Amino acid sequence: MAVVSPFRAIQFSGGRGDVSALVAPPYDVIDAAGKKRLLDRNPGNIVAIDLPHVPAKELGPPSAYQGAADRLDALLREGVLSKHASPAMFAYRQTFEFMGKSFERCGMACTVEIAPFGPRPGGGILPHEQTFSGPKEDRMALMKATRAQLSPIFGLYADDDGAGTSVVRGIMASRPADMTASTADGVRHEVWTVEDGAAIASFTRAMEGEDVFIADGHHRYTTALNYLKGLEEQGGVGPEHPARQCMIVLVGMSDPGLAIGPTHRVLGGMAGYSAEAFMQAASGHLRFLPVKGDVHALDRVLTDAPRHETHLGLHDFATGQSWLMSPVTPDPLRTQFPEKPDAWRMLDVAIIQHLIVEQICQPKLNSGQPVKWAFPHTIEEVQEIGRGAETGAGGGSGFAQMAVIVRPTPLDAVRDVSRANELMPQKSTFFYPKLATGLFVHRVE
Structure with missing residues (x-):
């Protein structure tokens, strides 16, 4: 099955309070002007690490990626970023307007065991559409330099019985969010740190037998897979090595806040x-x-x-x-x-x-x-x-x-085509909104 686990996330402000000035959209929707706006607001914004070279579709000079790594290490030394003492999952809610309606999309940030794309007994990691040749060299250079996954993959799972969504929304109903952010697209982001063993076990059980469909982040998942292969070729990668896990936000297809546009x-x-x-x-x-x-x-x-x-x-x-x-x-x-x-x-x-x-x-x-x-x-x-x-x-x-x-492409078509081990044409789906970068970082060393 697609095995999910808690992880020791790196977060701004100890994972608490408002981090609006420190988070960013995904790297692939930011141009040079957008990067400058984010850094003008706060020089500590994650974009300085996640997008060291613009445009990301081109491989930048080695100094750009080393600079990103140095910046990450400096923020950790200074305490601006800190790593959780123990593994956790993170319930993640996005509140937004889309096509004239209000939505609350709720998922769980965790890690998933890295495996090659394709069906497996008990659940596999399935791409759902063809992708354009993208910034894979840039992403690999950045991961090698920072030894980190800087932004989560967006994944879906069928959740036919609603069990996973029920766990996530139950956590959110139980107490206020630990960390919040508002982004320029009008989306409100809220994060609950989940360290309770019973809650983590409930979500893990809900994922048993589930396929994970990659909704956004095919290139980043491929980069994580290739990074792991490179480490394995060098030897000494144990079964518990963090590079065997890919950071992901999982949203059940039964979640009422899951919005798909044309x-x-x-x-x-x-x-x-x-x-x-x-x-x-x-x-x-x-x-x-x-x-x-x-x-x-x-x-x-x-x-x-x-x-x-x-x-x-x-x-x-x-x-x-x-x-x-x-x-x-x-x-x-x-x-x-x-x-x-x-x-x-x-x-x-x-x-x-x-x-x-x-x-x-x-x-x-x-x-x-x-x-x-x-x-x-x-x-x-x-x-x-x-x-x-x-x-x-x-x-x-x-x-x-x-x-x-x-x-909009129906969700059941996404599920059925992916399970048949087929790929939809490029740009078949539009899941709104994008996940924010900077809410969680996963160190892979």
Whole structure:
């Protein structure tokens, strides 16, 4: 099974009080300006250690990573950071607004025994989607220098009986949080230190037989796995060595605060594209129903469409027109991917990638050349990209020709595809919000 354990976390302020000025978003959403803002507010912010080189997708000079290690060691010597005397778990609540609703997402920070990705008897560690080639060299250089995991993986588990979520929420209901933080995205973070053996045992029992699905942090988990392999090759890594554990926040799929949003697609850069040309090229594959109004109106129509059927929204930026799209056949990828499970073939994002892009846009509208992509999460961002803006969602600026609006990927699809040992296409899911960095650090020496 996926074995979870308490750990001796390193925390700011002894794990107590407000640490808003000391925590940061994950490294992969921070640019140079964002890093400067955090350090201007407080030079001791964790970002100085977690993001020593910008951008993280490039490997920085060795001095950057050694500087991060020196800073971590200095903060420990000065008592700004301190390591727990005994192992603990940490109940972690995030309170936030998302898509017009209020949520409280509750999980448990702990460590999980590192194992290769894939199913195992009694529960394995399962990735759920393909990832872009990312900052693996940067993360490995940082882990080697600091000998630490600086930010937790975000993991999910089925929690069909609600036992794990009940343990976590029961701890939160029993007393005030020990440590709090508020971040610039409006999210409230609260942490309860859990040293009680009975509570830890209850959560550990709840995880028995559970798969752990990596919701966010595939690169960091891979880095932890490769770091352990490197130590094993050198010899002398005992069964209790901290590097055998990966720091993770586990949230049950039964938790009512688990929010998943859409990741829309904006496509462009196609030499032969027009809305008319696209619909002609798609005849025989897709049906089109005109929708009056802007992209927001299209999104509302899509939201109200029957859930048991595949529906996608199409918006043409040149004309401002929109359509509701649906496949002509109920299983349009069956011929191309007969070996894939139904849950994978019916993913909206799989149909976009393998039907709309690979069978229609690239061969028929772009002479077989790759199209440009962006992956916005909101309708407002879709509109910005359509006006030519660079939002950081990919593709650059001024390329947008069409948007494909999607509904959020259902959680049961995440579970079913992962358990079938398959990977969803890149950017299939959007779990909001990100976990904060700086609430816990795990030393791996």
